[in-house]
Amino acid sequence: MRQIPVDTSAATVMVAKPAQPKFKGNTQLIAGHTAQARATLLGVLDNLPADDGKQRTIILGDLAAVEAAAGRPEEACRWANEALDQLSVTWYAVGMDRIRDVRKRLHAWRDEPYVRSLDDRMYGWGTTVSALQR
Numbered sequence: 001m002r003q004i005p006v007d008t009s010a011a012t013v014m015v016a017k018p019a020q021p022k023f024k025g026n027t028q029l030i031a032g033h034t035a036q037a038r039a040t041l042l043g044v045l046d047n048l049p050a051d052d053g054k055q056r057t058i059i060l061g062d063l064a065a066v067e068a069a070a071g072r073p074e075e076a077c078r079w080a081n082e083a084l085d086q087l088s089v090t091w092y093a094v095g096m097d098r099i100r101d102v103r104k105r106l107h108a109w110r111d112e113p114y115v116r117s118l119d120d121r122m123y124g125w126g127t128t129v130s131a132l133q134r
Contacts, residue, residue: 057086060095064102068106
């Protein structure tokens with residue numbers, strides 16, 4: 001059996017370790033383990049450096065997805081709005097994709113005021129992004 005060398009330098013370990021729980025939380029979400037995903041993602045959010053805006057957007061979007069999957073649409077909208085707040089500081093297209101995915105999960109609650117409010121914010125983002133691309 002061929003062995004593959006592994007880089008265990010301090011830089012590699014520092015970069016890889018913080019990302020691991022985030023991926024774990026997303027994997028738990030995909031597997032339908034919403035309570036575990038919520039706990040994992042909240043732990044990641046609590047330990048995320050303040051200057052890591054892109055990763056914060058992803059975590060907030062994943063938390064919104066967890067709440068949507070758990071049938072808690074109002075809480076999902078709260079997290080999605082926090083992600084939009086972060087996007088206003090640090091733009092990240094992947095983060096916006098996460099919010100769009102959450103909005104699709106909220107379709108059953110489309111007439112609720114908190115979902116309509118999220119729609120209004122997202123429409124505003126779409127207009128802003130389109131204007132920036134011109």
